[in-house]
Amino acid sequence: MSNFSRNIALWVIIALLVLALFNLFQGPGTGGSATTLAYSQFISEVESGQVRDVTIQGNTISGHYTGGTPFNSYAPNDPDMVRKLNQHGVTISAAPDEEGTPTLFAILLNWFPMLLLIGVWIFFMRQMQSGGGKAMGFGKSKA
Structure with missing residues (x-):
């Protein structure tokens, strides 16, 4: 996968998350005429x-x-x-009161910060495993 397609996929995911959060906070009680x-x-x-x-x-x-x-x-x-x-x-x-079991979206929303931290941690662990050829290799000759 090229860098361009990774960037596009990242921006699409960010846009979907922003839309999901917007829809969450614009629940059924906020947009009505009551x-x-x-x-x-x-x-x-x-x-x-x-x-x-x-x-x-x-x-x-x-x-x-x-x-x-x-x-x-x-x-x-x-x-x-x-x-x-x-x-x-x-x-x-x-x-009856609507305090029943939470929906799948509510569960995912509650777990999102933890999953984000785990994802960032996995990303950094993969970057560290790639070796020293990237960060400090600017002075080495490739010849």
Whole structure:
């Protein structure tokens, strides 16, 4: 493999890693059109009758206004929240927390720094095994 093709392969791998990291941090919650509310604002919207339905998933609340616009909020441990939602006729659904087993991508992302260090270590070990003909051989004659 020539140096040119190695350089191209290296830049392609770097570009793919940058895109993967960008997609990771641009997860499904960041690009949507749902507005994020403070909990006090969420409660006042419920009390004014503007909330149609909510889904409670752990401490995260997502739902829709009566006009259909989506929103998100974070709920502290409030025992009266469900009672308030029922009093104002809000449809409540619950979903399990998403803290299940990590996906393959998450596992690879967590192991990436260690794998990178191992790769650099292997690279340097191979360079050291090639002998002294490269680094300090500038004064020697090849004739």
